[in-house]
Amino acid sequence: MDGTDLLPARHKLSVDDYYRMGEAGILRDDDRVELIDGEIIDMAPIGQGHAATVNKLTRALVMAFGDRAIVSVQNPVRLNRFNEPQPDFGVFRPRADFYATGERPGPADTLLVIEVADSSLRYDRTVKLPLYARTGIAEVWIVDLRRRMVDVHLSPSGDAYATCATYGPDDTVALSQAPEIAVALSQVFA
Numbered sequence: 001m002d003g004t005d006l007l008p009a010r011h012k013l014s015v016d017d018y019y020r021m022g023e024a025g026i027l028r029d030d031d032r033v034e035l036i037d038g039e040i041i042d043m044a045p046i047g048q049g050h051a052a053t054v055n056k057l058t059r060a061l062v063m064a065f066g067d068r069a070i071v072s073v074q075n076p077v078r079l080n081r082f083n084e085p086q087p088d089f090g091v092f093r094p095r096a097d098f099y100a101t102g103e104r105p106g107p108a109d110t111l112l113v114i115e116v117a118d119s120s121l122r123y124d125r126t127v128k129l130p131l132y133a134r135t136g137i138a139e140v141w142i143v144d145l146r147r148r149m150v151d152v153h154l155s156p157s158g159d160a161y162a163t164c165a166t167y168g169p170d171d172t173v174a175l176s177q178a179p180e181i182a183v184a185l186s187q188v189f190a
Contacts, residue, residue: 047119072090077104085131115141125142129153148168
């Protein structure tokens, strides 16, 4: 082979590279980006319906979890060396310092990830959901604003989840790892 059929190699950015870009001013604090598979991805703008749903879910999750977990809104989760997405919610095991020191929360710290999807539904399902499964996130909820449904994905296996259940506005969804913690979806879709 003479090399004419080769594609150029891609340079993946590590999480450390990503943060150095921020420190150097290449990425600004107000840039809406996340690191997925070593690439900087622009995030979709947050529309009014999305923002209102995030506000409702914030209230419902904080009330449901209380002191049993840290509800983190639109903050990064470090999945591995090349992935640090910013889901709408990460629900983390409690830690006295609220993850202020040491590593950001990762898969072992994560009880639940929630993506609220309107214009990002396809991306959340085809890119982020397989990424969460590959890195061992035990439970992912995708809140589909158009259908007014929540798809709950459990038991990661390879690039997928072994089970998925769909819940509507009149249902209550319990956390798989702590079934006593539940969210009434009427609070979200009201």
